[in-house]
Amino acid sequence: MQKRLRRCVGKFVKMRGSPQILHFMELKEFLIEDALDYSHLFFLRALRMRLSEHGLREEGLLKWMEGTGVRFLAELVLEVLKNQADREGCRLTVTEFYPGVGLTFEYIKYLLDSPTPSCKLSVRDLHYEGCGPASYRLKFEVLHQNDVCTFRYFEENLTGRDYLANIFEASNLVFFNHHQSIRYKDETQLTIEQFLHGTRVPAILAVRVVSSENDELKTTVKGRTMKIPSISRILGLCHQNDPFWCYRVVPSLDAAFFLPDGGAEINLMLAYSLRKKVVLPGYATIRTQAPVK
């Protein structure tokens, strides 16, 4: 079934109480996306630096930040790292695929720097690697430069099967941020399947999934049409990777990002494996192997 729609992005001005649009000003989409990412990142940094009166505690921004799910991701990464840091001063390398401008990275720094840290790790113990499109390299590097935490951003260039293996081997934790990658203009090179097929180190997945048995094609508000995997298929792939994967579902997070099409609900699934049996609060084990389509 085909549906024809017309679309615009910008500021709509109406006289109070009137339905008539008085004025419309188009906004450049890439600028809005960047603006929200930057505002979010600097909000976290202002908290981390204990700046008061920072002016970033704005209602619209707070609501937006909740919808990104960055808090859930960063808290999960930290919990996984806590389980790996068995002694003080040990340095851990986290590699995130498709980090965007590095919001999860910034949130992790904030959590590690908080006044009552719940783990032995400090920001200085962390080395962060981000892998993604070339268009994000300069943004990532400038936004995180001059910080105590070392990092590197490398552009995805997954030619050669050893490339991925080398990345996995050099990392203490690898993290596939499908949730962020669906906001990119183009498809990513690395697929969830390749990620799960290749990784043997502790790993995290943040995936948008549909509640139906089969994958579904969905269209985002940015106009990209993509295949959203079924939760059962992803769980099956995780189970094939190793039996220790655990997961939770955040229902309907930022659901409006996709056009309503009468299909299955889209949720955010967070999953992790520590390569040993560790079930974090709020997570469940994958008890049975789901059929892989």
Added chain:
Amino acid sequence: MRTMQFVVEPFDPCPLAHKGMLEGGTSQETNLLALDIETKILFVDEAGETFHEYFLPNNSDIQNCGGYVGKVIAYRDQALFDHFRAHGVCKASLSSQAFPLLQTRSPQLDLLLFELIGCLSRCDASRRFSLFDLGCTVAEHYDLLDVMLQAGSDSKLSASSQLAYCGLDKSAMLLTIARLIHPHANPSRFRLVQMEGSQFDFAEAQFDLSLSVGVVNHVSDPTKALEKILQVTRYACVLALWVTQETEGFWSIVHSGFPFYFFSKRDLERLETLLPKGRFWVTDFIPESASTQARSYIGIGASKMSQLGCYHLVYTTLPSLPFAAQRLFA
């Protein structure tokens, strides 16, 4: 697998009319309007009914910070430094297709400042110059001047060595970002002040140079703010000033819902008479029709819009300028 396939095309929900709905109103009337403003991605179906909406934060500071921070990021690209080193810091290098950002308004004005700094340095090479940036947002002008000074001097000079910078903005958010994105700036030479743009109270000729890109147009008292920035500047004030070709200036409303004053040439002539130590020089005029931010003003139709534009001006007490410019008033 597929439930519905979408065919999407862009549309304009409110095309610009010849005459705007708010034209002809007095300043008082436009100031009394209550507006509802939403920022969103809107989808309508073939019947024109809303099919889907995706709301975005409405705050202008948040929306604008994409551009401001984006500039700082672009300015810190090593490739830009290499470009200036290879081609010089000049009008020609700002016209390069390799860096389209340099062709926009702010870099053009920063080039004027760079050349003024160079001119003043020839008289006193060891001096640090004070620069007042009215409406500084995230202090992106500081970053481009830094690249220009470094590239133009084989890295012997920089913004931190040449400038005592004072940025003023009303937005706590943008100043916080300015502070966080310049974490190592020496606070004695990189000062940020939060204040409404017409309320500052600096001494006469306190700053060697000053800069304002459109800010005086939308403060609470534009004429006063312009007079004040000229008074606190010793040598030269670089301005982007929005004007109308009509006889009298007028108030409009920008897309964020705030008042915006278009100066007339008569306003500027009065000011030049009031402050006879200096003169206005024009380096460029960009009609609003050629603006990259089209339709920023609510309720103004195409006809009135054709009268509007932006002057790139320098108000200076110097006898001559190190770049091409024409006197605004003979």
